[in-house]
Amino acid sequence: MTDSKMPVSRRKFLATTALGAAAAATGTVAMPSILRAQGAAVKLGVLHPVTGALSYSGQQGRLGATLAIEEINAAGGIKALGGAKLDPVLGDARSSPDGGTAEVEKMNSAGVSAIVGGYASSICLAVSQAASRYDLPYLVDVGVADSIVTRGLKNTFRFGPGFGVIAKTAIANLAAINDQAGKPAKTVMIVHEDSLFGSGVAKLLNAQLPQHGFSILETIAHPTPTRDFNNVVLKIKAQNPDIVIPANYYNEYVLLARTMQQQHVRPKGIYSVLGGAASSYKFLKEFPEAAKYIMDCNHWFDPRNPKALALKKKVEAKGQFFTYEVYLNYSCVQLVADALERGASADRAKIIAALASSTFAGHIMPYGPTKFVNGQNEGAAPANTQVLDNDIKVILPAAFANAKPVFPMPA
Amino acid sequence: MFTPAILIAAIFNGLLTGAVYALVALGLTLVYGVLHIINFAHGALLSAALFAAFFAFHQFGLDPYLAAFLLAPAFFACGYAFQRFVIGPASHGDDRNMLLVTLGIAIVIENALLYAFHADTRTIDVPYAFQSIDLGFTFLAVPRLVGFGAVFVVALLLWLIMAWTDTGKAIRAVAKERLGAELAGIDVAHIYAVTFGLGTACVAIAACLLIPTYYVNPSVGNAFVLIAFTIVVLGGMGSVPGALIGGLVTGVVESLSGLFLGDSLGQIGIFLIFILVLLVRPNGLFGAKA
Numbered sequence: 033m034t035d036s037k038m039p040v041s042r043r044k045f046l047a048t049t050a051l052g053a054a055a056a057a058t059g060t061v062a063m064p065s066i067l068r069a070q071g072a073a074v075k076l077g078v079l080h081p082v083t084g085a086l087s088y089s090g091q092q093g094r095l096g097a098t099l100a101i102e103e104i105n106a107a108g109g110i111k112a113l114g115g116a117k118l119d120p121v122l123g124d125a126r127s128s129p130d131g132g133t134a135e136v137e138k139m140n141s142a143g144v145s146a147i148v149g150g151y152a153s154s155i156c157l158a159v160s161q162a163a164s165r166y167d168l169p170y171l172v173d174v175g176v177a178d179s180i181v182t183r184g185l186k187n188t189f190r191f192g193p194g195f196g197v198i199a200k201t202a203i204a205n206l207a208a209i210n211d212q213a214g215k216p217a218k219t220v221m222i223v224h225e226d227s228l229f230g231s232g233v234a235k236l237l238n239a240q241l242p243q244h245g246f247s248i249l250e251t252i253a254h255p256t257p258t259r260d261f262n263n264v265v266l267k268i269k270a271q272n273p274d275i276v277i278p279a280n281y282y283n284e285y286v287l288l289a290r291t292m293q294q295q296h297v298r299p300k301g302i303y304s305v306l307g308g309a310a311s312s313y314k315f316l317k318e319f320p321e322a323a324k325y326i327m328d329c330n331h332w333f334d335p336r337n338p339k340a341l342a343l344k345k346k347v348e349a350k351g352q353f354f355t356y357e358v359y360l361n362y363s364c365v366q367l368v369a370d371a372l373e374r375g376a377s378a379d380r381a382k383i384i385a386a387l388a389s390s391t392f393a394g395h396i397m398p399y400g401p402t403k404f405v406n407g408q409n410e411g412a413a414p415a416n417t418q419v420l421d422n423d424i425k426v427i428l429p430a431a432f433a434n435a436k437p438v439f440p441m442p443a
Numbered sequence: 444m445f446t447p448a449i450l451i452a453a454i455f456n457g458l459l460t461g462a463v464y465a466l467v468a469l470g471l472t473l474v475y476g477v478l479h480i481i482n483f484a485h486g487a488l489l490s491a492a493l494f495a496a497f498f499a500f501h502q503f504g505l506d507p508y509l510a511a512f513l514l515a516p517a518f519f520a521c522g523y524a525f526q527r528f529v530i531g532p533a534s535h536g537d538d539r540n541m542l543l544v545t546l547g548i549a550i551v552i553e554n555a556l557l558y559a560f561h562a563d564t565r566t567i568d569v570p571y572a573f574q575s576i577d578l579g580f581t582f583l584a585v586p587r588l589v590g591f592g593a594v595f596v597v598a599l600l601l602w603l604i605m606a607w608t609d610t611g612k613a614i615r616a617v618a619k620e621r622l623g624a625e626l627a628g629i630d631v632a633h634i635y636a637v638t639f640g641l642g643t644a645c646v647a648i649a650a651c652l653l654i655p656t657y658y659v660n661p662s663v664g665n666a667f668v669l670i671a672f673t674i675v676v677l678g679g680m681g682s683v684p685g686a687l688i689g690g691l692v693t694g695v696v697e698s699l700s701g702l703f704l705g706d707s708l709g710q711i712g713i714f715l716i717f718i719l720v721l722l723v724r725p726n727g728l729f730g731a732k733a
Contacts, residue, residue, distance in 0.1 A: 087562040226707045254706035257666045262456040263701045266449050283564050283658055294575050294584045318566050
């Protein structure tokens with residue numbers, strides 16, 4: 033027994049010591065190589081769900097990130113690192129948290145300095161945790177779940193707004209728009225999809241809208257996918273609310289808006305919170321009639337910023353829509369590049385420190401001053417948009433607006 | 444709780460939705476009735492047909508209703524080829540193998556669509572998409588009414604083919620007694636393929652009726668196929684009138700239970716009826732005794 037046990041443990045012992053020695057060796061070798069590598073490329077993980085159910089959003093996100101990398105490289109790379117170029121390491125989360133975690137492992141062994149992306153909240157949650165094991169800086173592009181940044185992970189940063197801030201802003205702005213118009217709207221109906229996102233929005237709205245003087249006639253939940261919205265629209269028609277608030281994904285939003293138009297249901301306003309289609313150029317292009325005057329509180333770019341408009345033009349020239357995945361990822365990559373400049377190092381710990389104290393400015397988002405508290409950018413805010421003159425205009429916040437809200441909808 | 448106007452509107456709406464369910468189920472029940480296999484590729488074929496109708500409109504400006512006359516024969520040919528050259532040979536005469544082959548085809552089609560067109564949802568905007576007929580208490584969308592009428596025309600045509608043509612007689616013969624039909628000189632492999640082709644053509648027509656008011660993406664067919672399976676079992680496996688009535692009943696039940704229980708629970712009504720029918724009439728409403 034002992035004879036047979038001994039060699040195994042000895043082998044194990046040898047193996048571990050060999051690994052340890054190898055790790056130590058690469059560690060000591062790596063240090064001077066980074067110092068010497070002034071001007072050598074900085075590897076940046078670009079992780080999105082580019083296949084599976086979320087592939088459209090993932091591909092848009094990848095587009096935004098790679099566009100930013102191309103621009104930074106074309107402009108001379110990271111100057112503090114001797115003009116080091118950013119080298120994207122592309123990864124596919126395959127539309128699942130497991131897929132995201134697996135990519136983190138791969139990217140870590142590929143030696144990336146930071147990871148950008150995630151898209152869905154569930155993927156962001158998994159990726160942030162996996163990356164934190166390697167103290168690998170991770171920038172959440174979209175994922176709005178508040179729990180992504182409230183778990184105390186030092187490596188995780190979110191440049192965009194979280195769910196709580198978006199919902200709060202949405203409710204305050206709805207009340208402001210209504211007050212400004214002389215309070216024509218008193219009653220509200222909420223149509224939401226029945227998973228975490230839609231139900232969460234509905235719960236917050238139900239709790240807070242009555243405080244602003246709105247009475248909620250009915251809250252209708254529907255599954256994703258829903259094939260037919262006629263019943264929902266019949267109910268809306270019967271109750272005749274002043275405002276309809278949809279909180280659902282693109283496909284269902286399109287069906288709902290089309291059915292409302294077919295059934296000649298015209299409330300005083302359609303106001304959505306993180307609406308799947310409400311502030312989508314695609315929806316506007318395909319259904320200009322159904323999209324008219326729809327308002328949304330969502331991620332949006334700064335419409336007065338020439339850099340944002342130039343990027344929009346560039347994306348559209350590629351035959352793609354300028355969706356929020358594109359400009360959020362674009363901004364996240366810029367934020368990393370900015371942190372590389374500030375820290376003047378591709379070292380992970382230095383990047384994390386530079387991000388935590390970042391005052392990144394000159395970006396294309398309609399945000400306040402960048403300030404990270406527990407990984408969340410306190411300056412981040414959603415914008416209110418409205419479909420006006422066959423375009424999507426920003427109506428709030430006033431500092432970034434390029435149109436005035438039209439409410440109630442003209443008949 | 445609800446005024447009669449809403450109830451009637453909901454019933455109408457259920458009938459209009461149910462008609463399209465029926466057409467999807469019709470193709471499925473036909474294949475089951477003759478080949479005795481559940482065609483798992485049905486949903487994927489519906490997605491493919493929706494894409495075909497989308498591109499016919501988008502690239503060539505072909506109206507979906509006109510495209511149906513083109514796509515139905517094209518998909519018939521596809522279905523025929525699938526059964527004759529893929530499913531038939533690959534199954535080696537074993538029904539269980541056929542089942543797995545259709546499942547494989549479903550996966551291949553769906554992922555080929557995803558690869559070619561991405562997961563992007565697309566819609567078309569035909570001029571009549573928002574036209575509706577005013578009944579006073581509700582509006583009936585014109586494209587859905589057209590769909591409703593077309594489903595009955597297709598069902599009638601199918602019935603005529605089955606009842607009066609030699610091919611139809613051969614199909615029925617193969618469905619009833621395969622060995623006997625083979626002994627009588629019927630080319631069973633050909634009849635299998637024709638049946639699969641007819642089922643696929645039904646899907647193509649359903650796609651053309653759906654696209655004016657619906658959307659398309661690579662996994663869209665799945666939303667319909669589960670309900671179609673339910674209808675096939677409800678109406679009786681292999682029964683054409685069963686699929687038609689089953690589809691309409693399912694549409695109305697779904698609509699009414701959606702109205703009373705909310706859309707999240709709307710599906711409960713369908714499956715309650717489904718379980719009841721299975722308990723009382725295990726062969727379905729119109730199913731022949733096994």
